[in-house]
Amino acid sequence: MLAYIARRIVTTIPVVIMVAIVIFALLRVTPGDPAAIIAGDDASPAQLENIREQMGLNLPIHEQFLTWGGRLLHGDLGTSLLSGTAVMDLIADRMGPTIALAISTMTFTLLIAIPIGVIAAWRHGKLTDRFVMILSVLGFSIPTFVVGYLLIYFFSLKLGWFPVQGYRDLSHGFYEFARRLVLPTIALSSVYVALIARITRSSVIEVMNEDFVRTARAKGVKESTVFLRHALRNAAVPIVTIVGIGVAALIGGVVVTESVFNIPGLGRLVVEAVLARDYPIIQGVILLFSLTYIFINLVVDVLYTVFDPRITY
C-alpha cells in the first residue's frame, strides 16, 4: 500500500508541471491587460508601458514562464500584480473560509443524504422512496443561488435568525463562526444531498439484490444489521467516489455561494483574479486546486480498500 501511495505521489509531479504550463499558456493567450486595470481608465499609453515594464509583463512569454517556474521551485508563488501581496499569503487568508464551508457542507450532506438514501432504498418503490426522489430532483433542479436567496429572505430578513452575509473565523468564538455558516451550508448542501442520496439509494438497492444479502437474511440476521453492516458498507465505494468529487468541487468551485453569502473564499479569489487578469494569483490557486484534486483522488482510492477488502493495490 505504501509503495502504491509513493508511486501515486511521484506521478503528481508531471501532472502539476502540465497544469502549470497549460494554465500559464492559457492566461497569456486570453485577452486582457493587468496594467490597464492597475493604472485605471485614464492612464496614458506611456504609463501603461511603464507598468508593464515594471512588472515584467512585456518580457517574452518563455522568459516570464522561466521566472515564474524558477520561483515556484523555491516554493514562491509570486505576488499579486494588483495588491503586491504574496500569493501564498492570499491563499492562506482565503483557505479558512473555503475549508470551513467545505467541511460543514459535507458533514451536513452526509448526515442527511446517507440516511435518506438508505431509507429510500429500504422503502424502495413506496411513498417514502418517491418522496425522497422528488426532493432529490428538486435539489438538482433549483440553482444554489436561488436556494441561497430564499434562505436569506426567510431566515435573515423575515425571521432575523441568521446574518445575511459574511464570515467570521473561530477567533471570534464558535457561535459567531457557526451562525454565519448555517445558511450557506444549507444552500450548498441542497445539490450534494440530492446527488449523494440518489447514489446511496441506487447503490444500496443494487447490493440488496446480491447473494450475500439473501444469505444473511436466510440466516435470520436482523434487517437493520443487513442494511447497515452488509448493504451499506458494500455500497460505500460509489458513495465515497461521489463524496470525494464533491469535496474537491467544494474547495474549488463554490464561487456563486461565496458571492451570495459574501464569504471571502478561494473560489472568489480566483474569479476576482481572472477578472483583473492577476496572473500570479490565478496560477497559484489553479495549481493548488489541481493538487487538491490529486490528493483527494488518492484518499478516495485508499478508502476503497477500507470499504472493500477485495480491492488491493
Place this chain on the structure above:
Amino acid sequence: MEYRNVSKSRRIAVLGSLFAASVMSASTAHAATTVTAVMHAGLRVMDPVFSTAFLTRDHGYMIYDTLLGVDEKFEIRPQMAEWSVSDDNKTYTFTLREGLAWHDGAAVTAEDCVASLERWLSVDSTGQVLRTFIESINATGTDAFEIRLNQPTGLLLSGLAKLSSRPAFMMPKRIAATPGSEAITQFVGSGPFIFIQDEFRPGVKVVYARNPDYRPRQEPASWTAGGKVVNVDKVEWVAMPDAMTSVNALLNDEVDFVQQVPLDLLPLLTSNDEIKVKAIDELGNWTYFRFNHLHAPFDNPRLRQAAMLAVDQKQVLQALVGNPEYSRTCATTFGCGNPYESDYRHDDVVEPQLEKAKSLLKEAGYDNTPVVVLHPTDMATVSPQPVVVADALRKAGFNVQLKTMDWQSVIMQQGNQAAPADGGWNIFATYSTLATSGDPFGNTTIASNGKKAWAGWPDVPEIESLRKEFALATDSEKRKSIALKINELAIDNGVVVPLGQFTIPAAYRSSLSNVPHSPVTVFWSMSKND
C-alpha cells in the same frame, strides 16, 4: 535608510494598533462608532498616484490630504496650504497650515510636499503639461515652498486642487521619493483617517481609524475643501461581489452604507423608512462613444457627423438607466452641471436626426464599409450603449458589425490602431465621472494630437492650440470661453459624441446623518447614531 523605513512602518503599525486598542478599551465608556461601507469594488491597488482607479482615489482621500481643495461651487480653496502669487503671476508661495502631522507622528514639511508634487507631476496627465510651465519648485522653509513658472498658467492651482483622478496627494518625502512608475509600499498620510495595515485584506476589507491628531480647517466642509471633521471612530470598507447581497445586508442592518446601488434593486430600498437613497455624487457620470479617426469610414468627418446625428440620447439612457430620475440628456463634452456646460448643437447631439444623417451619408459617398462596434457584455454600465448606437447607425444606412467581447478585451482593443479588417475597431462606447471630465485637461477624450491622443486618435490641431491657450489662461472667464470653443470643435470634428449623463445612487441607513454630497466618496462630516 532601509532600517529607518522599517522602523517607521512599525511605528505606524504600533500607533494603529494602539489606537485600535484605545478605541476598544474606551468602549466601556462609549461604544466605538464604526461605519461599515460597501464600496463598488474591493481595494487592491493602494497607491493613488500610481493608479487612476476610482476606489484607489477614494482610499487616497481617506488617508492623504491635498494642498488645495475644490468646493461645491467649483472654487479652489486652501486645504493643507494657503497660497499667494507674485504680481507677474509667475511665482506662487505656499505656506502649510499649522499642526499638520503624518500618521507616524512626524511633522509635515515643505520638503515632503515638494517631493510629493514632483512625483505627481511626473505621472499625472494635467501634471505632465503643468511641468512644462514650471521653472523650479523649492522649499523656502520648513513650512513654505515656492513654485516658479516660466509663464503664468491657470493649470497650477486647478492641478493641485484636482478632484479626480489622480489628485495631488501629499506623502512623506521618503515615500514620495518612489518613482511614479512604481507603486508605493508604505501608506502614511496626514489625512483625517489612518489606514490600519494589520486589518487590511486585499479585495475584501479595509479598515480606517479616525486620526486623533488631525486638525481640520475651520470652514465648513464642501467637497474636498473645508474642515474634514471626523465624527466616527472607524470606517470599514467591505467588498461584496453580489449587489443583491449588499442590498440585503443594508436592509438587515449589517452594513451602514452602500456606495452604488444598481437601479433595478432600488425599489427594495426606497420602500423602507430606515434606508435613505440619494445620489451623493450629484455630478454623476457621462457616457459617450468614440470614433476611430485613423480608418474608414470614420476617417471621413462627414460620416462621423452622420453617425452622431443618427443616435438618440434618450434611447441610450432608457437602455442604460431606465429611470429619468437618475439620468438626463446633455449635449456638451464637459458635462452639464459643470462650469463649462454648453448647449452647442443641442438638437444634433441629443435628438435623432435620421433624415439629415441619411443625406450626409449619401453626400459623403459611403461605400458600405463595415463599421465594427465593440460590444462588451459583462458590465451593465457599458453594455447597452453599443447596441443602441449600432441600431441607430443601421437605421441611417451604415453596415454595422457588433463585435461581442468582455470589458477587458475592449480595454485591450481600444489601443489597437490596426484597421478594423485586421482586428481593429471603428466605434466603442464607455463612461467617465464628470468630476474627472470637467475641463480640457481632465477630460482625456478631448486631447486631439493624432496618434498620441487617447483611443480614437483624433487629429485636430485647433483643439490642441486652444488647450495650450487654456493652460496659459488664468482668468476664469477667459478659460470658460476657450473651453466652450474646444467643445464646439470637439462636436464638429466628432472627437467624442456625448450620449447623456447618469448618476448612480448610494443608499445608507437612517442612523447615518450628514452624509457628504461630493463627486468623490468621502467619510468625514458624517455621524452615526446607534
